[in-house]
Amino acid sequence: MTLWDQLNSFASNINGPWCVGGDFNIISNVSKRVGGNPPNTNAMDDFNTMINDCNLNDIGFFGSPFTWNRANLWQRLDRCLFNNEWIADFAMTNVEHLSRTLSDHSPILLKINKINISCSYAFRFQNMWMHHTxxxxxxxxxxxxxxxxxxxxxxxxxxxxxxxxxxxxxxxxxxxxxxNIFSNIKDAEINVTDLDNIYLNNSDSDNLSCVNKAKENLFQLQLQ
CATH class of the missing domain: 1.10.12 (Lyase 2-enoyl-coa Hydratase; Chain  A, domain 2)
Incomplete structure (x- = not known):
């Protein structure tokens, strides 16, 4: 594939950190696809060979596991890949899959932060994290x-x-x-109050469902 050849050529002629991202129109393995016909294994092998030959890494992501959807087919076609030098220089890089709107592709948000060693502080695990979905x-x-x-x-x-x-x-x-968990609780309490007032003025099943969902969300936050 022409793109794979171009990336291999680029990787062999550049020194320093670099990344490439976008719609590659191919998945890396079968777990990145749900629905539709079986994927093309040869195309997946070519894609993974390019990633290995270019010494690129997939650092993971936040958000939905799939970035493309049409009818009953979901796939992760969009991604960002980074070389080792990038990971070393920008260890706080994060990739997030945003929500789809009019396009059948999800936008990808790449956040890049330089670590400030002088501002390092002790890490503390919070048990309340485990209650987050x-x-x-x-x-x-x-x-x-x-x-x-x-x-x-x-x-x-x-x-x-x-x-x-x-x-x-x-x-x-x-x-x-x-x-901030306390700000989240305050916002959830306001939301419950607002939806309670809406249900008071119009006691239909949809409004009741919204109130119950809001109360469940508040309960989960209080549990955290």
Whole structure:
């Protein structure tokens, strides 16, 4: 494929951090597809060969597991790939799959942050994170990503590398996705009050359903 050849040529002629992202129009393995006919295994092999030859890495993502949908077919066609130098220089890089609107593709948001060593602080695991619906997915995606710079490292060194990376990921997730639990509760309480008033003025089943969902959300936040 012409694009794969161009990326291989680019990778062999550049020094320093680089990434490539967008709609590659191919999945990397069968788990990245639901519905439709069986995927083209030869095309997947060619795609994965290009990723390996260019020494690129998929660092995982936040959001829906699929970035493209049409009828009963869902696929992860869109992604960002990074070389080892990028991961070393921008360890706080994050990829998020945003919600689809008029397009059948999800927009991809790439956030790049330089680590400030002077502002480092102790990491503390919060038990309330485990009550968040996205928490297990965040752990699974980050833990299954390749280890930089040597994915063949084993034993305690591999465990240390994965825990160190996961720590940075959870710090970002806590600040940007989980956010402040007390502010979340306050907003949820206001939402329950507003929906209660709507249901009081119009006691139909749809409004009752909205009230019950809002109360369940408030209960989950209080549990956290």
């Amino acid at each position: 996205d928490f297990k997915n965040i752990i699974n995606v980050n833990w299954s990503a390749p280890v930089f710079p040597d994915n063949n490292v084993n034993g305690m060194l591999r465990l240390w590398a994965k825990l160190s990376r996961l720590k940075q990921c959870l710090r970002w997730w806590n600040k940007n996705i989980f956010k």
